[in-house]
Amino acid sequence: MPRVLTVSDEVVESLWTDRLPERHGDVDLVLAAGDLPFDYLDFLASALDRPLVFVPGNHDADLTGYSPRRGMWLHSGFPARYPGPAGAMNADGLVVEAAGLRIAGLGGSIRYNDGPNQWTERQQARRASRLVRAARHRPVDVLLTHSPPRNAGDREDPPHRGFECLHTVVDQLEPAVLVHGHIHPHGQPVPDRVLGRTRVLNTVGYRILDMP
Secondary structure, eight states, rough: OOOOEESSSSTTTTTTSSTTTHTTTTOOOOOOOSSSSSHEEEEEHHTTTTOOOEOOOOOOOOTTTTEEEETTTEEEEEEOOOOOTTTTTEOOOOOOEETTTTEEEEEOOEEEOSSSSSEEEHHHHHHHHHHHHTTTTTOOOOEEESOOOOTTTTOOSSGGGOBBHHHHHHHHHOSEEEEOOOOEEEEEEEOOOTTEEEEEEOOSSEEEEEOO
């Protein structure tokens, strides 16, 4: 049963410390749902010596067009400095495997201005369809997103509305959990939600999950 540290949106000072391995050294994987400093993610993965899988949030740098090749990063075919967390797996639009788990990722938020990693509902629906095809009818353990599904933990203000298309992704992939960020609790309790067989978890700050 893999144990997973999930993080998103808010830096937790008690994690960004040399005592992290002592407190959470039993985790097998770090999942990051966006909008965190990349050096914070680098620290978590390095201090725990565990794989880290992430999707970008709407306040993160645009990582599209970057690809690793022979020990270097390319952008649009030319050598470039990669701005993302070193050694981590960007699962945005992909299905990846880590710590024995199969993870499907879909980053970004609903479009509300001209910033990076923002999508209209139609654009995200197209990306979601490609993600479902990439899963190739094989089971997925975790759906890792930045934004929640619409009416499943989102808010009514334009920047924090969830995506309708995530309901379709959940229906078709049936992950055990959907882990998202983006919706800051502001000190209020945030209940888990259920879509079909899938538990929907808000991980702003951090959580420790024991995956079945």
